[in-house]
Amino acid sequence: MSVSVVGRHEGGLRFRMEQDGHTFMLDGAREFGGVDAGPRPKNLLLSSLIGCTGMDVASILKKMKVRDYKLEITADGKYNDEHPVHFVDIHLTFSFHGTDLPRKKVDHAVELSQEKYCGVTYMLGKAADLTYSVEYHEEQDES
């Protein structure tokens, strides 16, 4: 399968992207000559990673008939100091909120994404040290 993405320079560091029928801006930070008209392109790697593994996990949990959970994923990335500046360490934290969460199934869903399905994890893991953890925040059952 092939995909094509276009970015058009709109002056300064601003690029207007066209991807999957959606349009959005990318821009640099003010201290680097941008005007912050959109998010940073390099940090977008972390958004790509969260979305990719998050959609895997949501799909797998649906197949496992696990419902009534809330999921927040944080990606903490650490850059090196030399050119080319890139992520050397990335840690993903999967935070699940819910009541009586079936932890074994949830752990397995995350593991399947991280070890088998997530192509962004695979690609970024070739260049950075990528780790993950799963947190549970059990809410009181009000019944």
Next chain:
Amino acid sequence: MSVSVVGRHEGGLRFRMEQDGHTFMLDGAREFGGVDAGPRPKNLLLSSLIGCTGMDVASILKKMKVRDYKLEITADGKYNDEHPVHFVDIHLTFSFHGTDLPRKKVDHAVELSQEKYCGVTYMLGKAADLTYSVEYHEEQDES
């Protein structure tokens, strides 16, 4: 330098991202269970790549005092067929439009980004075969 990005699951395959103080949605295609509320996370790697190298090139050309050009960057990515589904080939096309463009300087700016500065090129190039080309579209000088 460290950076943190958060994604919150909003049901289905939808994730609301918070990155660099900007908020945007990622979603799956309808044929894969999404509702297309935002772009695909995996294809976002190509947007990241275009923005990263594009901002490099715009910055370098500014330092070289090259002005009055238009730049459009296309990333064509080819996925493999097996898990983890990821890009195996990526080609970047830098299309410059203008009059009497200083091609040597422009070529050099692209080369500096691709060979030295662009961290996304570096990272994705560890997992995919990444190539690039530069095209010139000279416009008639109307003076």
